[in-house]
Amino acid sequence: MEKCLKLLSLKKNNPIAPILLQKAVDLLRAGELVAFPTETVYGLGADATNDRAVAKIFATKGRPQFNPLIVHVDSVAMAQRYAVWNAWAEALALAFCPAPLTMILPKLPDSAISHLCCAGGDTVGIRIPNHKDARELIRRSGLPLAAPSANRSGRISPTSAQDVWEELGDSIPLILDGGNCQIGIESTVIDVSGKVPCILRHGFITQSQIEAVLQQPLAKPVLVEGEYKSPGLLTSHYAPTLPLRLNVTHCEANEGLLAFGTPVVKGAGVMLNLSESSNLQEAAAHLFGYLRKLDANPQLKGISVMPIPQEGIGMAINDRLQRAATR
Numbered sequence: 001m002e003k004c005l006k007l008l009s010l011k012k013n014n015p016i017a018p019i020l021l022q023k024a025v026d027l028l029r030a031g032e033l034v035a036f037p038t039e040t041v042y043g044l045g046a047d048a049t050n051d052r053a054v055a056k057i058f059a060t061k062g063r064p065q066f067n068p069l070i071v072h073v074d075s076v077a078m079a080q081r082y083a084v085w086n087a088w089a090e091a092l093a094l095a096f097c098p099a100p101l102t103m104i105l106p107k108l109p110d111s112a113i114s115h116l117c118c119a120g121g122d123t124v125g126i127r128i129p130n131h132k133d134a135r136e137l138i139r140r141s142g143l144p145l146a147a148p149s150a151n152r153s154g155r156i157s158p159t160s161a162q163d164v165w166e167e168l169g170d171s172i173p174l175i176l177d178g179g180n181c182q183i184g185i186e187s188t189v190i191d192v193s194g195k196v197p198c199i200l201r202h203g204f205i206t207q208s209q210i211e212a213v214l215q216q217p218l219a220k221p222v223l224v225e226g227e228y229k230s231p232g233l234l235t236s237h238y239a240p241t242l243p244l245r246l247n248v249t250h251c252e253a254n255e256g257l258l259a260f261g262t263p264v265v266k267g268a269g270v271m272l273n274l275s276e277s278s279n280l281q282e283a284a285a286h287l288f289g290y291l292r293k294l295d296a297n298p299q300l301k302g303i304s305v306m307p308i309p310q311e312g313i314g315m316a317i318n319d320r321l322q323r324a325a326t327r
């Protein structure tokens with residue numbers, strides 16, 4: 001494997017140069033992996049129709065089980081080549097797409113998507129990212145891209161090219177640098193393949209927004225043989241190395257504080273504030289990067305987190321924090 005090219009753009013959020021996109025296209029067509037930016041987090045991309053390329057994703061991430069991967073497409077027309085499009089998908093696409101939203105749909109019987117990508121199941125997760133370069137990469141390659149978050153399995157999702165470099169720099173040939181991810185938290189996953197739609201993972205697009213579009217209440221995710229249908233619902237996930245305490249009202253001397261709004265907690269030596277103005281979107285954008293920073297501080301023995309309001313994207317933030325705190 002050629003040495004990993006770290007490609008720095010001159011300014012944050014600069015569009016990626018066409019020559020680099022072309023390099024990425026060549027690698028993807030050759031069955032290689034390319035990390036690329038999306039509006040949520042960086043993805044570790046591969047040709048979703050190529051079993052071997054998809055297998056490389058699992059090997060590189062060290063993903064213990066073959067959890068299904070999201071397939072990224074550039075349009076509804078492209079989605080319809082692989083999935084059975086239904087009225088719910090149509091309504092959600094009209095209302096939101098391109099968007100930080102993944103729809104689980106029945107897989108078309110003759111769908112070219114790799115079985116491994118769908119973990120052998122009969123559904124496929126489809127997402128049209130709201131990121132120009134991500135869509136341009138798909139358009140130029142003509143490939144649906146399987147892309148989980150570009151981190152080692154169970155670790156914090158990367159929101160910058162630097163994060164990807166630290167996670168996977170040695171094992172992938174190319175990281176496209178599009179600056180910091182705008183949203184910073186993974187897409188909402190909604191299952192629209194069953195009798196009643198249900199959210200499998202909370203994200204930027206909220207349950208109430210979806211219910212308003214679909215004009216019906218969503219179902220609760222069901223347990224199948226003791227497991228949730230989506231491995232994204234695993235209790236322990238997004239784990240930093242340091243232990244996490246949530247909803248804190250005080251902070252130990254050797255803990256780093258992840259604050260939100262006015263830091264009421266006294267005594268924190270190291271503090272990062274998710275949003276001084278209590279803005280939940282800003283907090284989501286900072287969440288993973290700040291967790292990484294605190295986790296990397298050798299002076300700390302733990303991370304304490306102030307309460308985050310359980311509303312809007314705060315639900316997704318709390319969901320990720322709960323999983324990060326569970327070990």
Ligand code: TXA
Pocket residue numbers: 038040041042043044067068069070100102104118121123124125127147148149150185186187188189200201229230231232233
């Ligand atoms: O924002 C995102 O969604 C990012 C960016 C890169 O697009 N991707 C991402 O992928 O977070 P990943 O693999 O880390 O999470 C995908 C989630 C997993 O929880 C997986 O179990 C679920 O989606 N998923 C994918 N396909 C599924 C399917 N067919 N049925 C049920 N769950 C599925």
Ligand code: MG
Pocket residue numbers: 148149157
């Ligand atoms: Mg992930």
